[in-house]
Every structure is written in structure tokens, then in C-alpha cells.
Amino acid sequence: MSDVRIDQREAGDEATRSRRRHPSQALISAVNLHKTYRLGRVDVPVLRGASLDVREGEWVAVHGASGSGKSTLLHLMGDLDQPDPGAGEVHFDGRIVTSMSRGERNRYRNRSIGFVFQFYHLLPELNVLENTFLPALVGLTRFGYYAQRGEIRNRAAELLAAFGLDHRLAHRPRELSGGERQRVAIARALVNRPQVLLADEPTGNLDEKTGSEILDLLAEQHRGGLTIVIVTHDRAIAARADRVVELHDGKVVGKAGTWKTES
Amino acid sequence: MYHILLTNRYLTTRVIPLIAVAAVALCVALVIIVVSVMTGFLDMVKDSGRTLMGDVVVSYPVSGLPYYDRLIERIEALDEAEAATPLVDGWGLLKMPYPEGRRKETETVQFWAVEPQSFGDVTGFRETLYWRPPEEDEVGAMGDGDFRRELLEAIGEEGMERAYQDALQLEYHDAEGRATPGVVPGMHVSAGNERQKDGSYRPVRDRWWMPQHEVILTALPVDAISAPEPESAVLRVVNEFVSGVFLIDDKRIIIPLQVGQDLLHLDEAQIVDEEGEETGFIDPPRATMVLVRAAEGVTPEALRERIAGAYETFRGDLLADHSVAMELIPPPEGFGVGVQTWLQQQRQFIAPIEKERELMRVLFSIVYLVCAGLVLSIFWAIVYEKTRDIGILRSIGASRMGISLIFLRYGAIIGAIGSIVGLGLAFLIVRNINSIHGAMGKQAPMWLWIGLFILAGPALLMTVWRARKGLLLPVVMWTLITLVLAGLGVGLMFHKGTLIWDPSVYYFSEIPNTMDPFTAVTTMIGAVIFSVLGAFFPAAKAADTDPVRALRYE
Numbered sequence: 001m002s003d004v005r006i007d008q009r010e011a012g013d014e015a016t017r018s019r020r021r022h023p024s025q026a027l028i029s030a031v032n033l034h035k036t037y038r039l040g041r042v043d044v045p046v047l048r049g050a051s052l053d054v055r056e057g058e059w060v061a062v063h064g065a066s067g068s069g070k071s072t073l074l075h076l077m078g079d080l081d082q083p084d085p086g087a088g089e090v091h092f093d094g095r096i097v098t099s100m101s102r103g104e105r106n107r108y109r110n111r112s113i114g115f116v117f118q119f120y121h122l123l124p125e126l127n128v129l130e131n132t133f134l135p136a137l138v139g140l141t142r143f144g145y146y147a148q149r150g151e152i153r154n155r156a157a158e159l160l161a162a163f164g165l166d167h168r169l170a171h172r173p174r175e176l177s178g179g180e181r182q183r184v185a186i187a188r189a190l191v192n193r194p195q196v197l198l199a200d201e202p203t204g205n206l207d208e209k210t211g212s213e214i215l216d217l218l219a220e221q222h223r224g225g226l227t228i229v230i231v232t233h234d235r236a237i238a239a240r241a242d243r244v245v246e247l248h249d250g251k252v253v254g255k256a257g258t259w260k261t262e263s
Numbered sequence: 264m265y266h267i268l269l270t271n272r273y274l275t276t277r278v279i280p281l282i283a284v285a286a287v288a289l290c291v292a293l294v295i296i297v298v299s300v301m302t303g304f305l306d307m308v309k310d311s312g313r314t315l316m317g318d319v320v321v322s323y324p325v326s327g328l329p330y331y332d333r334l335i336e337r338i339e340a341l342d343e344a345e346a347a348t349p350l351v352d353g354w355g356l357l358k359m360p361y362p363e364g365r366r367k368e369t370e371t372v373q374f375w376a377v378e379p380q381s382f383g384d385v386t387g388f389r390e391t392l393y394w395r396p397p398e399e400d401e402v403g404a405m406g407d408g409d410f411r412r413e414l415l416e417a418i419g420e421e422g423m424e425r426a427y428q429d430a431l432q433l434e435y436h437d438a439e440g441r442a443t444p445g446v447v448p449g450m451h452v453s454a455g456n457e458r459q460k461d462g463s464y465r466p467v468r469d470r471w472w473m474p475q476h477e478v479i480l481t482a483l484p485v486d487a488i489s490a491p492e493p494e495s496a497v498l499r500v501v502n503e504f505v506s507g508v509f510l511i512d513d514k515r516i517i518i519p520l521q522v523g524q525d526l527l528h529l530d531e532a533q534i535v536d537e538e539g540e541e542t543g544f545i546d547p548p549r550a551t552m553v554l555v556r557a558a559e560g561v562t563p564e565a566l567r568e569r570i571a572g573a574y575e576t577f578r579g580d581l582l583a584d585h586s587v588a589m590e591l592i593p594p595p596e597g598f599g600v601g602v603q604t605w606l607q608q609q610r611q612f613i614a615p616i617e618k619e620r621e622l623m624r625v626l627f628s629i630v631y632l633v634c635a636g637l638v639l640s641i642f643w644a645i646v647y648e649k650t651r652d653i654g655i656l657r658s659i660g661a662s663r664m665g666i667s668l669i670f671l672r673y674g675a676i677i678g679a680i681g682s683i684v685g686l687g688l689a690f691l692i693v694r695n696i697n698s699i700h701g702a703m704g705k706q707a708p709m710w711l712w713i714g715l716f717i718l719a720g721p722a723l724l725m726t727v728w729r730a731r732k733g734l735l736l737p738v739v740m741w742t743l744i745t746l747v748l749a750g751l752g753v754g755l756m757f758h759k760g761t762l763i764w765d766p767s768v769y770y771f772s773e774i775p776n777t778m779d780p781f782t783a784v785t786t787m788i789g790a791v792i793f794s795v796l797g798a799f800f801p802a803a804k805a806a807d808t809d810p811v812r813a814l815r816y817e
Contacts, residue, residue, distance in 0.1 A: 080658055081811045102662070110660020121655045121814060125272035135659040137265040145264040188659070 026053035027093060027227055028077060028196050030252075034087035035072050046072045048250030049088070054229055056195070059222045061241035062231040068247045070231035071200050077229065078113045078198045079105050093195070110139045114189030118201035120181040122173040122188075129169040132156035132187045139192060152191075159187040163217065179210035186217060190226075197221065199230040203237060215240050265656075266665060270672045273645070280677055283641040283794075287681025288688060290634040291790045294627045295689035298782040300696070301620040303775020308616055311508045312609040314387035317348075317554040318563040319570050320608050322601045325485060327351065327529045327549030329591050330581060334553060337573045343561040344570070348381035349550035351523035355482035357448070357516065360500075361455060361471050370452055372516045374480060376523020379433045385556040388517070391504040393450060393464065394474060395427040396420045410465040414472070426474050430502030433519045435475070444519050445501035446478060449512035456503070461701075462773070464505070473500040480518065484528035494526045507773065524548050534588060544588040563604035571602045624782070631793045634681075638674055638797030646670065646801040646808075653805050654813025667802035674798025678791035685790065686783055693778045700774055707755035715752035719745050 035047040046069040054060050064070045075081040077090055079097055090097040097108055109115075114135075122131045133156035137145060145152070160166055163183040173181055182202060189197055199218065203211030219240060222228050230241060238244045246253040274280050321334065328334065331349045338347045357372045383389045397411065405412055415423065429435055434442040450456050455471035456464050466472045481495040498518060506512055524530040529549040534542045557566040574596055581592045596602050606613065646653075653666055692699065726741040 075811050078658070080814075081809075106660045106662045108660075109658065115658045117658075117814065121651065121658070123269075123272075123652055123655060125269070125276050130268065134265060134268075134656075137268065138656070138659055138661050138665070140264055142264050 025055075025094070026091070027056040027058075028229070029053045029091040030073060030077050031089045031091060032087070033073065033076055033090070034084045035069070035076060035081070036084055045250060047076070047083070047088075050247065050250060050252050052077075052229075052245060052252050054196070054227060056227055057222075057225050058243065059218075059228040059230070059241045061238035061244045062229065062247050062252070063235060063238040063244050064231070064233065064247035066233055069250055070233070070247050073247065073252075074198050074200050074229065074231050078115055079109050080115075107139070110135055111192050112195050114192070114194040114197045116182070116185050116189050116197065116199040116202045118204040120173070120178075120185045120205075122181055122184055124173055127170050127172055128160060128165060128176070128184050129153065129156055131173065131184055132160055132191055135188060135192045156187065156191055159190060160184070163187055177210075178206050179213060182206060182210075182214050183217065186214070186221075190221065196227045196229065199228065201232055202230065203234075204232075211237070265661070266669045266672055269652075269669050270676065273649070273669075273673060274676060277645075279641060279645060280673075283638055283677045284681045284684060286637040286641070287634055287678055287790050287794055288684035290630045290637075291682050291685025291786050292688040292692065294630050294786045294789075295686065295778065295783050296692055296696075297627050298620070298624050298786070299689070299693050299777065299779045300775055301623050302779040302782060303777050305613070305616050305620055306777075307507070307775055308609075308613055309606065311506060311511075312605045312613070314391075315506055315508070315511060316605050316608065317385040318557040318561075319555040319567045319602065319604055321553040321555070321570060321574060322551065322603070322608075323549075323593055323599060324551055326593075326599070327527075327551045328553065328593055328600070329547045329549050330577075330587070331548075331550040331553055333580065334574065334577045337577050338553070338555055338570055341566075341569050341573060343558055343566045345556045345558045346381060346384040347553055347555045348378055348385045349520060350382070350552040350554055351376040351520060351527060351529055351549070352551050353482050353523065353527050355480050355526070357452070358479040358481070359453065360473075360476035360478060361453075368454065370454075371514070372448070372452060372480070373514045374482070374516050374518050374523060374526075376518050376520045376526075377433070378520050379431055379517075382517075382554075383431065385554045387506075388504070389431065391506050392427060392430050392447070392502050393505045394423060394430075394502050396423040406459075406461040406463065408459060408465070409461065409463045410472075411463065426502050430504075433501070433517065435499035435501050444496065444498050444522050446480070446498035446516050446518050447502045447504050448473065448478075448500060448516040449514065450503045450505045451509065451513040452516060453503070464503075473503055476500050480516070480522075480526065482526040484526060494528070496522050496526055498522065520550075524550075534590075542588070544586075544591070546588075546591060563606065567602055567604050571596055574600070574602055628789070631789050634790055635793040635797035638677065638794045639800055642670060642674065642798050642801035643804070645673075646805045649805070650808060650813045653808045654810045657808075657810035658814065663806035666808075667806040670798050670802035670805055671795055674795045674802070675791060677798075678794025681794065682787035682790045686787060689783070690778055693776055696774045696776050704760045706760050707758050712752045712755040715748050715755065719748035719752060722748055 030050055030052045033047050033050045034045070036043050036045045038044070050069065050073050052060070052062070052073070062070050062073060072081065076083055076088075079090065083089070083098065089099070092108065092112060097105065100108065123134070126134065133152050136148075136152040136155070140148065140152075157166070157169065160169060160183075163186065165180060165183055165187070168176060168180060168184075173184070176184065182205075186197075186202075197218070202218070203214050206214060215237060218228060218230070228241070230237070231247075232238050321328070321338075335347045335349065338344050352373065352375050354371065354373055357370045359368045359370060361368060377388075379388075394411075394414070397405070397415070402412075402415075411423075425436070429445055430447050432442075433445045433447065435445045436442050450458075450464055453466070453471065453473050455466045455473070457467050459465055477497060477499055479495055479497050481493050483491050483493050485491055496518075504512070504517065521530070529551070531548045532546045534544040534546050536542050555566065555570060557563055578592065578595065581587050593600055601608075656666055657663075722741055722745040726738060726745055729737040729741055
């Protein structure tokens with residue numbers, strides 16, 4: 001487990017890592033994000049100027065009621081979705097993600113960000129090992145894959161072993177329990193050594209004990225230096241974070257980017 | 264790289280691609296079978312043309328070429344020519360030996376008057392003779408109802424050998440060895456002969472087996488002096504031929520050259536002046552055609568060029584020969600005298616079939632669109648089903664191009680596998696098309712339909728058993744299986760044999776059974792292209808899928 005944590009400390013895209021950042025500067029920021037969904041003929045504003053700064057190595061929990069826009073905020077920060085035109089930006093390591101080219105944004109999602117979802121979202125046709133190293137495959141050309149395939153498989157297998165899944169490598173997701181599936185999903189999110197892990201209700205589909213194990217696992221990674229943003233509606237889960245912010249009425253309530261812990 | 268992994272997994276872990284492969288395979292097989300049969304048909308037309316008339320034909324219709332033997336000498340001196348033969352062709356009426364009584368039936372026939380020896384060297388005439396002593400392996404291959412078996416018992420091998428030898432000489436030899444002119448009609452000239460389902464021939468009333476019967480051929484000669492008056496010749500049928508081309512077998516008879524020349528007044532004669540006095544010039548016998556066979560490896564086109572040259576030299580010789588009357592010198596090539604390859608000679612017949620084949624190719628190419636439509640709908644369903652996977656892949660950094668590549672690659676692989684399976688299926692069907700057709704022409708064996716009924720029994724039980732369990736899908740499936748098995752059983756029980764390939768419509772008695780490689784390759788490439796095109800829209804849809812919606816899709 002410790003090896004993996006040390007790995008995380010050295011993680012990240014070399015290009016962004018080499019950029020010098022002031023310790024007080026955020027690694028990832030949401031700046032005045034607006035997002036409106038259209039339901040039939042009705043515009044439904046979900047985010048109304050949400051802002052959040054997350055520093056390197058920080059674990060931030062975004063707490064809010066169901067439908068408050070927590071997941072939307074996470075999706076915008078992870079570039080799975082775009083804010084309304086001209087209404088907000090996402091910054092990562094000093095660059096504006098929302099202004100990047102498509103290729104750069106693909107690389108951003110692939111290398112700088114790791115996603116963990118409530119419903120695991122593993123590919124049912126792939127086994128545990130393949131699901132885990134899939135992001136590494138996505139980031140490589142065919143020649144790159146042949147040059148690094150041993151390394152990639154080893155990295156995925158090590159992560160899975162560290163998460164107690166070394167006996168499950170050849171199993172399909174349907175053969176795993178919920179907790180095991182979520183551990184595979186976390187391993188997949190970490191396989192490319194991202195700088196930020198974005199987790200959307202990662203324990204929402206698990207019983208309390210298993211959920212707690214998953215949070216322990218995240219905490220372990222956090223201690224290894226991983227920056228984590230978790231969204232949850234559960235105060236107890238939010239309390240595990242270094243800092244909790246509230247999302248209310250489409251805005252992050254309180255001083256975004258300040259050190260503040262709710263209990 | 265992940266495209267390959269995912270494409271392979273989507274292909275190998277699901278049933279739906281198998282349906283797509285089966286659809287593509289059936290489309291490919293359909294096109295290959297139809298166009299191959301058409302191409303084979305065209306090849307057979309061309310081959311038979313060559314078998315029947317050699318490679319190059321020098322023709323001078325009606326008037327006929329005088330001194331044709333000199334021309335043949337010149338042609339045979341060419342390295343490119345292997346053999347040449349003179350021929351007189353014309354139309355006449357053939358009085359048949361049947362029925363009993365004085366009112367005999369008459370058939371319109373095209374006669375070819377030939378020198379049997381050289382005619383056999385140039386064309387495939389000898390091989391087309393039907394009544395002949397069978398080879399050892401041929402006897403085994405004959406069905407029980409084959410008339411030749413009965414004939415062998417009646418007249419023995421010796422009798423068959425005589426019919427064959429007489430045909431080779433176009434002479435009938437009686438018991439005392441006296442020879443009279445013989446005739447070899449095509450198998451369908453006599454209304455008595457019928458083709459059996461096994462492909463053999465049988466005279467419907469046995470006594471009208473044609474050989475040894477007398478027939479009378481009447482023709483109308485056209486000459487310069489007198490008004491046309493019919494001429495007749497009595498001939499003995501010595502054998503019958505089957506060229507496989509129905510139009511030929513139905514109309515053509517082969518008679519000795521001398522008889523043909525006599526009938527059309529193309530035999531040797533004294534030339535007389537206007538008072539009827541002999542001029543001292545001889546009008547030699549004439550031939551309306553000279554058929555030439557090319558030497559090994561020489562194309563008909565190359566031979567035609569050489570023969571056109573030889574013809575001019577032959578004409579030059581005649582012009583220089585003072586013993587030849589000027590009026591006897593034939594015109595140059597192109598002015599009534601034609602020197603043509605067999606293909607040019609048959610052009611009018613072959614060109615429509617070629618056009619028909621191309622039309623079929625175009626029409627059946629619509630099947631490609633069906634193929635593309637099938638792939639499109641199947642892939643649409645796959646993309647719909649895989650929406651969540653697309654969202655996951657986008658969340659881990661997959662590009663839109665990468666996502667669409669998964670489905671395009673999927674389409675290409677399904678097209679390729681479907682093409683290969685379709686090719687195999689088409690090969691099996693085309694190679695065995697005559698057996699399949701033959702089986703369709705026979706009554707189905709009892710064990711087959713009883714077997715189908717026996718299989719339908721357990722299927723019915725499964726339907727009932729599944730119905731008790733209450734699930735609809737297995738009930739529908741087993742009902743369908745029961746209906747198909749029972750329906751096939753009933754169909755085969757009442758099936759008395761259907762022949763689709765009617766030789767009187769399609770010229771040939773056998774369905775062509777060779778696969779056309781050009782068609783096979785182009786169809787396979789077409790299937791892959793159209794499968795990829797079919798995958799294109801679902802792939803674009805996949806690329807456009809909003810990852811957030813896709814992840815919420817359950």
C-alpha cells in the first residue's frame with residue numbers, strides 16, 4: 001500500500017508538474033461557473049456562479065442536498081461537461097481548461113484527472129485488470145502500448161494488489177461485490193497517476209462498512225499526496241475531508257478556497 | 264490501442280455481432296451465387312460457340328466460296344492454324360419417320376453439311392455424339408432409368424459402336440456393308456426424345472429411337488439460272504448429338520458435305536453461256552463457310568489477322584490463274600466475305616447475355632444497401648446499448664475519434680468475417696448447384712420428412728413446458744422451431760419435384776457451377792465497404808454522445 005502512496009506523491013503530468021506554482025495558488029479551480037439545463041421548454045439553472053479553489057494535496061468535500069448541482073460542478077471541473085458559454089472557467093495548474101483544444105482536454109481527463117462514480121461504471125466486457133489499465137491504453141498509441149505494456153500491466157496489478165484485489169484480476173465486474181467494484185474503479189482512476197481525484201458519491205451505493213473502507217482507501221491516497229474533491233450529500237462522509245464546502249442554490253456557500261472544516 | 268481491445272471484446276462476448284455477420288454473409292453469398300451463375304452461363308455460351316464452330320470462321324453466305332480447298336490449304340500452311348474444314352449451311356424441312364401411317368411430321372432444321380473427319384478436328388463434334396459405347400465408369404454413373412442401359416441390352420456394345428462409327432463417317436452401313444448418306448440430328452430435333460430428371464435422354468415411345476430410321480431433307484437451292492425448285496435427299500439417322508445448347512440441339516442436323524452441296528446446287532458444274540453452250544470453264548464445288556481451329560496458345564484474334572491475310576493471297580492467286588473465270592473470283596473480305604472470330608460471329612447472341620449479366624450485377628448490388636442497412640440498424644442497437652460505456656471512455660480521456668473508431672473497426676471486422684463466411688457459403692452452393700437442383704427435382708425421401716416430424720415432437724413439448732413456466736420469449740422461440748420443422752415436413756411430404764432450370768429457356772441442360780473470382784473479390788470488398796458505411800452513422804452518434812448523459816444512462 002505504501003509503495004502506491006509514494007507513487008502518488010511523484011505523480012502527475014511532467015509538463016504541468018514542471019510549472020512552478022505558488023503554494024497559496026490552487027491546483028484546480030472553478031471560477032464563477034454557470035450551468036443551465038434545458039428540460040423541455042424550461043431552462044433549469046443548476047449552477048449560478050459556483051466557485052471553488054482546491055490546493056495541491058487538499059481533500060475537499062462538496063456537500064449539498066440532492067439536485068443541488070454537486071455532480072454538475074464535479075463534471076465541469078473534470079471537463080466532462082462545459083459551463084454555459086462565457087459563464088465561468090475551470091483552471092488547472094495555471095491553465096484555463098475550458099479554453100484548451102479538444103486534444104488537450106482529452107489529455108487532461110486522461111492524465112491529470114481521475115474520476116470515481118457512485119455506480120462504479122466499469123466496462124462489463126473487460127476483466128478487472130483490463131478495466132484498471134484501460135485509461136493507460138487510452139493515452140497511448142499502438143507503438144507506445146507495445147513499448148510500455150509490461151509496465152502498464154504491472155502498475156495496474158500493483159494497484160489492485162494494494163487494494164486487496166490481486167485474486168480478482170481475471171474476474172468480470174459482475175462477479176465482484178459492490179465494494180470490490182468501487183476499489184477497481186479507484187484503481188482505474190489512479191492508474192495514470194493523476195494529480196486530482198474527482199469522486200461523485202463514491203460510497204452512495206455501498207453499505208456503511210464497505211463505504212467506510214472505501215473512504216479509508218481514499219484517505220490513504222490523500223496521505224500519499226493525492227488531491228481529492230468528493231461530492232456527497234452525507235455529512236459524515238464529508239467530515240472525512242480536510243475541508244467541506246456547501247453547495248446551495250447553485251453557489252458554493254462560504255469562502256471558497258479558505259481552510260474551513262465542518263464537523 | 265483500446266479500440267482493438269474493446270472491438271474484440273464486443274465481438275466475442277455478444278450474440279448480436281453474430282447476427283450481423285450472418286446477415287452480411289447471406290448478402291455476399293446471394294450476390295456471388297447469382298452473378299457466378301450468370302457469368303458461368305455466359306462462359307458456357309462462349310465455350311459452346313467455340314466447340315461448335317472452332318476459333319475463326321470464313322463465311323460467304325448463300326453463294327459459297329469456290330476453290331475453298333485452296334483456301335484451306337493456305338490456312339493449314341499457317342503456323343497459327345491447326346485445322347480447317349469446309350461447311351455448307353442452309354435451312355430445310357426434315358420429314359420425320361413418325362408417326363405410323365402416311366402423314367409424317369415435318370421439322371424445320373438448319374443443316375450443316377460437313378466433311379466428318381476435318382469437321383471433327385476443328386470442332387468438338389465427336390464428343391457431342393450421344394449414342395456411343397459407354398466407358399466403364401460411365402455405366403456405373405448411369406441411373407436405373409437411363410435408356411442407354413436398355414439400349415446396351417438390346418443392341419449390345421457392338422450396336423452402339425456401329426452407331427458411333429457411322430456417325431464419325433456420316434454414313435449408314437447396312438448388314439451387307441453398303442453405305443448410304445447418314446445424318447446426325449440434334450437430340451431435340453426429334454419430338455420423341457425427352458430429357459430426364461437425371462439429365463439422360465429417352466425416346467418417349469421406344470420405337471422412335473431415331474438411329475436407323477430414314478428421314479427426308481428438303482431444301483430450296485438458289486442459283487442464277489432457274490427459278491428455285493426444292494431438292495430432296497433421303498438420309499439415314501446414324502446417331503444424335505447433344506451440344507448442351509438447346510437452340511442448336513433443337514434445330515441443327517449434321518449431314519455429309521456432298522449432300523448439302525447437291526441440295527443447294529453448290530456442287531461442281533459446267534459453266535454455260537447464254538445459249539446454254541458449255542464455256543469450258545468449271546464452276547467448282549463451293550462451301551458457305553470455312554471453320555478454322557487455332558493452334559495451341561494462339562488467340563482467335565491473332566489467327567483471324569493471319570487468315571484475313573491468307574484470304575487476300577488466296578484471292579490474288581485466283582486472279583492470277585487464267586483457268587479461273589473472273590465471275591468465279593470471290594469478293595474481298597468485308598464485301599460479302601467475312602473473316603471473323605467465333606466471338607464476333609456469335610456477337611448478336613452473346614452481347615445481350617453480357618448486358619443481362621451486368622444488369623444483374625447492378626440490380627443485385629442493391630443487396631449491398633440491404634447489407635449496409637442491416638449493419639446500420641444492428642450497430643445502432645449496439646451503440647444504444649453501449650451508451651454508458653461511451654460515457655465511461657470519454658471520462659477517462661478517450662477522444663471522439665477514438666470512440667467512433669471502435670465502431671468503424673467493428674463494422675470492418677463484421678464485414679470481413681461476413682464476407683469470408685459468405686464466400687464459403689457461395690462456394691459450397693455454386694459447386695453443388697446441380698445436385699441441389701437435382702434434389703429439388705426429386706420427390707423428398709420419406710425418412711427426411713418423417714425425421715422432421717419426429718424432431719417437431721420434442722420441440723412442441725418444449726413449447727408446452729416453457730409455456731407452463733410462464734416466460735414468453737422461450738415460448739415464442741420454441742413455437743417458431745416447431746412450426747418450421749413441421750412446416751418443412753409437410754412441405755417435403757407433398758413435394759413431388761420441381762425443376763427450375765428449364766433447358767428450353769436457358770439454352771443449357773446444366774446450371775453453370777463455377778465461381779467467378781472477379782465477382783467474389785468485388786462482392787467481398789463491397790460488403791466490407793458497405794458494412795463500414797453502415798457503421799459510420801452509429802459511430803458518429805457514439806462520438807457525439809454527451810458523456811454526462813451517457814453516464815446517467817442506465
